[in-house]
Amino acid sequence: MKILTNEMRGCRKGPEAWFTGEVWINEVVAGAAPARFKANRVSFAPGARTAWHTHPVGQALHVEAGLGRVQLKGEPVREIRPGDSVWIEAGEVHWHGAAPGYTMAHLAIQETDDKGVDVVWLEKVTDEEYAGR
Numbered sequence: 813m814k815i816l817t818n819e820m821r822g823c824r825k826g827p828e829a830w831f832t833g834e835v836w837i838n839e840v841v842a843g844a845a846p847a848r849f850k851a852n853r854v855s856f857a858p859g860a861r862t863a864w865h866t867h868p869v870g871q872a873l874h875v876e877a878g879l880g881r882v883q884l885k886g887e888p889v890r891e892i893r894p895g896d897s898v899w900i901e902a903g904e905v906h907w908h909g910a911a912p913g914y915t916m917a918h919l920a921i922q923e924t925d926d927k928g929v930d931v932v933w934l935e936k937v938t939d940e941e942y943a944g945r
Contacts, residue, residue, distance in 0.1 A: 821839040821841075822838075822839050823836060823837070823838045823839075824836070825837075826860075829863075830862060830863050831860060831861065831862055831863065831909075832859075832860060832861050832863070832936055832937065832942075833857050833858075833859050833861065833909070833910075834860055835854060835856050835857070835862075836854070837853075837854050837855075838853040838855070839852055840852055840919065848869075849921065849924075850921070850922065850924075851920065851921045853876070853917060853918070853919055853920075854917065854918055854919075854920050855915065856878075856880070856909045856910035856915060856917070857910065857915060858910055858913050858915060859909075859910060859942070860909050860910050861881070861908065861909025861910065861937055861942060862908055863935060863936045863937060864885065864905055864906070864933075864934040864936070865905070865907065865933050866902075866903050866905055866931070866932045866934070867902060867922050867930060867932075868902055868903065868925040868929055868932065869923040869930070870900055870901050870922065871899075871921065871922040872897065872900075873892070873897065873908060873919065873920055873921075874896075874897045874898075874921075875892050875893060875894050875895065875897075875917075875918045876894060876919065877916065877917045878910060878914050878915040878916035879891065879893060879910070879911040879914035880908060880909060880910055880911060880914075881908065881909055881910070881942070882898055882907070882908040883908075883937075883941070883944075884900075884904055884905065884906045885904075885905035885906065888944060889942075891911065892908075892916075892918075905934065907937045909937075909942075
């Protein structure tokens, strides 16, 4: 057993290549081999969001605070609220982030594949896509 104190884990600003707007990523835990999962608490400023992306083994989101949005490619934008959990299947192209005028924080939990990949980043979500148009 290992206790990971807050001082042992990092907090970093979400890279501009992967996000639109201000996003902060706090590591919750990253399992050492043979485990392949990791969990992060991701905090989005109003209107901030991920780029389109996929996960080779899928992803679970659990909203802790605020009001968010999530969308699968080709489907309508959906709202997510505190207490909501979202399961994204392996390979589904999607994005998630805060709704306009609201912050949003969620836990993001995913595994790596056999090559150590847990996310494949794609193009940024346009303002029109974010607005659901």
